[in-house]
Amino acid sequence: MTLERGHEVKISLIKFCCDYKGDGSTEKNNSKRNKILIGSIISLTALLVIYLGMTIYFRNHFYFGSEIDSVSVSGKTVEEVEEQMPSKVKAYTLQLESDNGKKEQITADEVGLKYNSNGQVKNLKDKENPFGWVVAVFNSNEYKISEAVSFDKELLKKKLDSLSFFDSSNVIEPKNASFKYENGSYNIVNEVNGNKLNKDKLYSIVSDAILKGDATIDLKSTDCYVKPQYTASSQKVIDTKNILNKYVASKITYTFGKSTEVLDGSTINSWIKVDDNLNISLDEGKVKEYVTKLSNTYDTVGKTRDFVTTLGNKIKVNGGDYGWSINNTKETQAIVSDIKEGKSETKEPAYTIKGVSRDNNDIGSTYVEVDMSKQHLWFYKDGKLVVEGDVVTGNISQNHSTRVGVYYIKYKERNTSLKGQDYDVPVSYWMPFDQGIGIHDASWRSSFGGNIYRTNGSHGCVNSPFYLAKAVYENIQVGTPVICYY
Numbered sequence: 001m002t003l004e005r006g007h008e009v010k011i012s013l014i015k016f017c018c019d020y021k022g023d024g025s026t027e028k029n030n031s032k033r034n035k036i037l038i039g040s041i042i043s044l045t046a047l048l049v050i051y052l053g054m055t056i057y058f059r060n061h062f063y064f065g066s067e068i069d070s071v072s073v074s075g076k077t078v079e080e081v082e083e084q085m086p087s088k089v090k091a092y093t094l095q096l097e098s099d100n101g102k103k104e105q106i107t108a109d110e111v112g113l114k115y116n117s118n119g120q121v122k123n124l125k126d127k128e129n130p131f132g133w134v135v136a137v138f139n140s141n142e143y144k145i146s147e148a149v150s151f152d153k154e155l156l157k158k159k160l161d162s163l164s165f166f167d168s169s170n171v172i173e174p175k176n177a178s179f180k181y182e183n184g185s186y187n188i189v190n191e192v193n194g195n196k197l198n199k200d201k202l203y204s205i206v207s208d209a210i211l212k213g214d215a216t217i218d219l220k221s222t223d224c225y226v227k228p229q230y231t232a233s234s235q236k237v238i239d240t241k242n243i244l245n246k247y248v249a250s251k252i253t254y255t256f257g258k259s260t261e262v263l264d265g266s267t268i269n270s271w272i273k274v275d276d277n278l279n280i281s282l283d284e285g286k287v288k289e290y291v292t293k294l295s296n297t298y299d300t301v302g303k304t305r306d307f308v309t310t311l312g313n314k315i316k317v318n319g320g321d322y323g324w325s326i327n328n329t330k331e332t333q334a335i336v337s338d339i340k341e342g343k344s345e346t347k348e349p350a351y352t353i354k355g356v357s358r359d360n361n362d363i364g365s366t367y368v369e370v371d372m373s374k375q376h377l378w379f380y381k382d383g384k385l386v387v388e389g390d391v392v393t394g395n396i397s398q399n400h401s402t403r404v405g406v407y408y409i410k411y412k413e414r415n416t417s418l419k420g421q422d423y424d425v426p427v428s429y430w431m432p433f434d435q436g437i438g439i440h441d442a443s444w445r446s447s448f449g450g451n452i453y454r455t456n457g458s459h460g461c462v463n464s465p466f467y468l469a470k471a472v473y474e475n476i477q478v479g480t481p482v483i484c485y486y
Contacts, residue, residue, distance in 0.1 A: 058130040066141040068121065068148075071213065078122045089115040089149055094209055096163070099195060099220035104163045106206065111159060112152035113210065120148065151210055160203060165219075171196050176230040176276065177237045179244055181269040186244040188237060191228040198226050230278060240278045246342040247272060247280075252335065253346040256298045256324075257358025263290070268339055282339060288332045294349065301325045301353060305361040305406060307483060310369060310378050310388075315485060320405025321434070322481050323362055325353040353408075356479060363406065367481040368439070368472065370462055372402060375449045377439075377462065379472050387471035390449025391464050392442070393484075395457030402460050407433040407482045412473060420459055428466070429473040433482040437461050441469035 062073045062081070071088050073081045092108040128141075164170055174194035179186045202224045209217050219225070230237050248265030271286045300323030307317050330350040338345070357364035365383035370376075370391065378388040394402040413430040418440065425444065432438030442448075442463035464472070 054133055055130045058128065058133040062124075063128060063133055063141050065139075068124065068142075081121050082117055085117065085121075085148075086115045089113055092149075092210075092213065094206065094214065095216045096165075096206070097216065097218050097220075098165055099225070102164065104165065106156075106159055106210075111156045111210065114150050116148060116150055149211060149213070151207075153207075156206065156210075157203065160199060160206065165195075165197050166199070174226050174228045176228045176278075177232045177234065179241060179274060181244075181248065181265070184265055185248065186241050186269075188232050188241055191231045193228065194226070196226040197224050229276070236278050240274065240280065243280055244272060244274070247282075247339050249342050249344070250339045251344040252338055254294065255346060255348055259298070259358075261294060261297075263335070271339075282336050284332060284336060287335050288328065291326060291328045291331045291335070291349070294331075295326045295328060299323065299325050300355060300362050302405075305363070307361060307363070307485070309371060309485075311371070311374075317404065317406055317483060317485050319403065320407045320484075321353070322355065322406040322408040323353065324355045324358075325351060327352045354479075356481065363481045363483065366477075367483060368409075368433075368476070370402070370482065370484045371486075372404075372453070372484060373486045375451075375453055377464065377468065377472075379476065381475055386475050387468055389465055389468040391462050391468070392445060392448050392457055393453045393462055394437075394460040395455065396453060397455045398457075398459075400457060400459045402437065402458075402462065402484055403434060404484055404486065405434070407484070409433050409476060409478050409480045409482065410438075411478055412476070414473075418461070423459070427469075429469040431469075431473060431476065434460075439464055439469060439472060439482075441466045 060077050061075050062077075064074050066073050068081065068085075071085065073084070076084065090108050090113075092113055094106045096104045096106070098104075160166070172192070172194040173196055175192035177191040178189045180189050197219070201222075202219075205217060205222055205224060248268050250264070250268060252263040254261040254263070267290065271283045273281045273283055275281070301321055302319060303323065304316050304318035306314065308314050327350040334350060355362040355364075356366065366381045367379075369378045369380070370393065372393045375390055375392065376388065377391045379386045394400040410432050415426070415428055416430050417424055417426050418430070427440040427442070430438060430440045437460040439462045442458075443466060445452075445463055448463065448465055
């Protein structure tokens, strides 16, 4: 249904009459709304003016709270920053603090520190959006300029060299964990950290700090100190200790007849070396010295012996090649091997030559006795006389005397020929004891004993009657001592 215009006016009047209460409240509400609206418009206008004003300001000024290489440039223009930076650089100092609290300073002048802008400040400012200053207020703005400063590398090295940190009287060298032998075993000695600085690493760290504009370096928090390669907790240190204790657990008991010598950790520990890389070695020179000492004490070859002759005379006999002689080279290697295996054993050393006895003069009770002044030979076996008889020894007038000393039978041979420059004679029994000199039968002789040896003696051999040579040959063993004396 379409209303006529008169009806629309009437409805509006009725609506107005309904709204109107006669107390003026509508008028008051409208006034209040208007005031709020006006106030809001004014505030927004003011904020807009401030925002635009600050935007214009930050077209030429850095944001508040801005820093370049840790230098505050808050609200400054590019020109102001360019004027400010050189003085800041000139006043720059870098403080180094060691692990014991000692401090050293490096100043800008000492290293020839200079400011180099190269237009980078302006480039940083140009990257700031002036309309974004509101957001920047709530965030820090720290900028970095590459190569903003430069310094003289040689001056820096010279300065570092002069620091008390590198004074040799103040430097404690780092030491690896080591080992101490006490009470029969090895214990680990803790490493020494020391305070020695790695100059190359320090140079690199200081260089970076200067370029960044850092004010301090706490050296103990850096990797500048030279550290021990191995500490007490290093597995290789623990493994090395176990090997060392295996070595000194070795015990070798040497027997020399009724005498003994014990080699154990109390001696072995002094032969052990551990290098910087924890490689273990035995000083073979010291091992050899030990074996040589055993030889000097227990070897008897060539030594003077007390001997009681068949005729009851107490004499001293020296020289000859009979007796005990340790094989020093072989026994040295055996000791090294036994120690590395951690062996405990009782044994005799390796010998080059072995005697038949360790009692008294080591000759024992089985031997051949040749009295060259009496030109007589006796052969005893197990203390009993087997055979005796006159002999002819080396020709004195021809300087072929049979040598004095204690020797031993090297081997035995039947039916052979003895040859020399002026002789070639067959013998039935041949028993050499001193190189080419030995006991043998001499069928070409009709008599033995007396003074024959003085002018018609042998070339050094002990010429014997057939019966005597045969009896000795049939009862003697290789290695039996032969004592020759006057």
